[in-house]
Amino acid sequence: MDAEASPSRSISGHLRGALNACRGAWTHAARLALDIALPTLCVACREPVSGEGVCAECWSKLSFIAPPFCPRLGIPFVYDPGPELLSMEAIANPPAYSRARAAVRYDDVARTLVHALKYQDRTDLAPAMGRWMARAGRELLDEADVLIPVPLHWRRGWKRRYNQSGALARIIERQSGIKLASEALRRVRPTEQQIGLSRTQRASNVQGAFKVAPDRNGDIAGRRVVLIDDVLTSGATVDACARALLRAKAAQVDVLVFARVVDTHKAPI
Template structure:
């Protein structure tokens, strides 16, 4: 009984401390900096301006598709024309408007704190992909880009996603053995050729992967070429099943 009272008293003290902190440092919207209802959240206007993906989606890439979910697999036109080398894929946001600003802030704006709420949105979008034998792995950066940027945004998303999903994370499961040029403006075929044999399994991580399901994580999916290169590296190393989860999806019909 005494221990219970002590725990209750400590909890009430913690609540008062939290209240005092919120008075001095009220929660701010991660999108615009205005006051928000909670830490690491969006204010009402920013929430309405952020294009979360909902409803019926392509089972391969997570892009929204018309119609209703009838329980059968649905693939968008792009994925039907060019099947992806992974089993399933999901995305939390459409890469436009407020979502694009948040992704760019995380990727290039030194806003690493955005990874935590972003991973929460991804966990919601990708909840059907989480299996007990799954290991989460980020799309790798070349060491030269990592040195310049100081962190891999996909690795940060993976670490927070692992906590949300209760799954293990292997941040260096894959390595980018050569630096590739930017993919912006390239066709899907050009992207695939640029990334050919650029990504491989870390030589010391074979035992982590063999026979297990892998969930690949990235910030943005455009054509899927980078995730495809990662998937093929995992397949070659003996992965049992591969899925992908991204923060934002570039959709042609968006």
């Protein structure tokens, strides 16, 4: 009986293989046709591009932050002032977190990337942005125990459908192998958009807005935390997050962002 059934099974297997091959060919052809009909465009200049959303010319316009910079805030120095010398801003207004690092300056191309990820569902940009962040924050990640994305309030998260900081944090988790604890830190009250607010207003806006969930204290206590966000402007949001994490007994809190605002009118000394 088995010998008689064997040819039938063989023919069936060949048919399934042929059908799968046809499906694969059709899928490849459909993707190729879509790429031809709708080529990927550079998110900044809208020119066709092969890759991850940024053409070579716009990529060259990104201002990547490299040493020398303030060891506390990560603000680039115009010249090297010597080892461990802090910027005037770090001395005048020391943050709750220990160190901050950013991949790029928040200039025109960086702003376009951030806004596309944040407001235009361009989650395809997260892998490249996250890899740049992981490279810029290697010093922090080498010492870290856990990654925490800056959370959205649930209402804003429901409206946007995803948290851009969480998307970046997942890429960094894969790059670094460091545990991601997405639900440990929560935004317990809604806040106004920070855009257009003064430094004092920004700090007041987020005061008391973040809290570590009681059932997630074990993810934080005694751990070295790296906070992940897309942009650092005044630092009010990440500072409020750092204070909440330190109240939950975090051993240390550092900050890693894709872009940071650099005030060229206040060149660090």
